[in-house]
Amino acid sequence: MKIALIGPPKSGKTTVFNALTASEHTTDKYAPPAEEANIGIVQVLDERITKLSELYKPKKTIYANIEFHDFPGIFAREGENPESAIYSGIKVCEAFVLILRAFEDSELDQLYGEADPMKVLGHFEDEMILTDMVIAEKRLEKIELGYKRGVKTPAIQIEEKALRRIIEQLQAGQSIREMELAPEEEKAVRGFQFFSAKPILILLNTSEDGYKEQEAALAAIHQRGFMAEVIAGKFEQELSALGPEEAEMFMTDMAWIAPSGIA
Numbered sequence: 001m002k003i004a005l006i007g008p009p010k011s012g013k014t015t016v017f018n019a020l021t022a023s024e025h026t027t028d029k030y031a032p033p034a035e036e037a038n039i040g041i042v043q044v045l046d047e048r049i050t051k052l053s054e055l056y057k058p059k060k061t062i063y064a065n066i067e068f069h070d071f072p073g074i075f076a077r078e079g080e081n082p083e084s085a086i087y088s089g090i091k092v093c094e095a096f097v098l099i100l101r102a103f104e105d106s107e108l109d110q111l112y113g114e115a116d117p118m119k120v121l122g123h124f125e126d127e128m129i130l131t132d133m134v135i136a137e138k139r140l141e142k143i144e145l146g147y148k149r150g151v152k153t154p155a156i157q158i159e160e161k162a163l164r165r166i167i168e169q170l171q172a173g174q175s176i177r178e179m180e181l182a183p184e185e186e187k188a189v190r191g192f193q194f195f196s197a198k199p200i201l202i203l204l205n206t207s208e209d210g211y212k213e214q215e216a217a218l219a220a221i222h223q224r225g226f227m228a229e230v231i232a233g234k235f236e237q238e239l240s241a242l243g244p245e246e247a248e249m250f251m252t253d254m255a256w257i258a259p260s261g262i263a
């Protein structure tokens, strides 16, 4: 499974990526955005699989893989071309993790504006909806042109109907993931890889002692129908740079009780 880490510049995408994949990509505050995505594969060491494997002793035990793609800021630059390499790279991912800055940093405030997760979330939602609308409308125009030339198959009619419903949803400012498509409609439009149709998890990236302060923001995001968690990205990155034993000692020393959302 491919998961795209997306978000505005300097929200902590690479920091979270490093934590997840135990990598050491640069997270320099002043570095320009990378040209390409960082890609890392993580094995999901599912205990159930381990137990089954112990029981049945198969020749090979294969755990599920998650491939994380850490993209340079998307939807960040005005007039970014939706057909650019970044967009196509993001499109092939099956789910998104949107990382929003919720940690204090006065220098980042000056460069990128104050941390305002709700505002940024709204911006991303709008951009996804807008990008999908362009794709859906373009396709619908083509279908209509085909109709005029007598190209009208039952499959195209299903697609046309689905696209009309999708456009209506998007025009109302709603994401595609919030609507119900019939299985044949879903199949007809699957190839478009609509942004707003994919599952999305919102991560509020905060400092290690900033959990409590994020409760209201988290609740507000949940209320808008999103899955969301708080993460202490930098702290997690530091932890993942330690070996497992060191990490455990460190956690015990700090009497750190992992809040929900931190594994």
Ligand SMILES: Nc1nc2c(ncn2[C@@H]2O[C@H](COP(=O)(O)OP(=O)(O)O)[C@@H](O)[C@H]2O)c(=O)[nH]1
Pocket (backbone or CB within 6 Å): 007, 008, 009, 010, 011, 012, 013, 014, 015, 016, 026, 027, 028, 029, 103, 104, 205, 206, 207, 208, 231, 232, 233, 234, 235
């Ligand atoms: N205080 C604090 N700083 C962070 C946190 N996560 C990231 N940063 C800093 O924010 C800057 C940008 O982080 P980076 O991961 O490169 O952001 P990206 O542009 O979204 O990939 C770096 O200076 C990080 O050290 C965090 O949880 N707390």
Ligand SMILES: [Mg+2]
Pocket (backbone or CB within 6 Å): 013, 014, 015, 034, 070, 071, 072
């Ligand atoms: Mg980065």
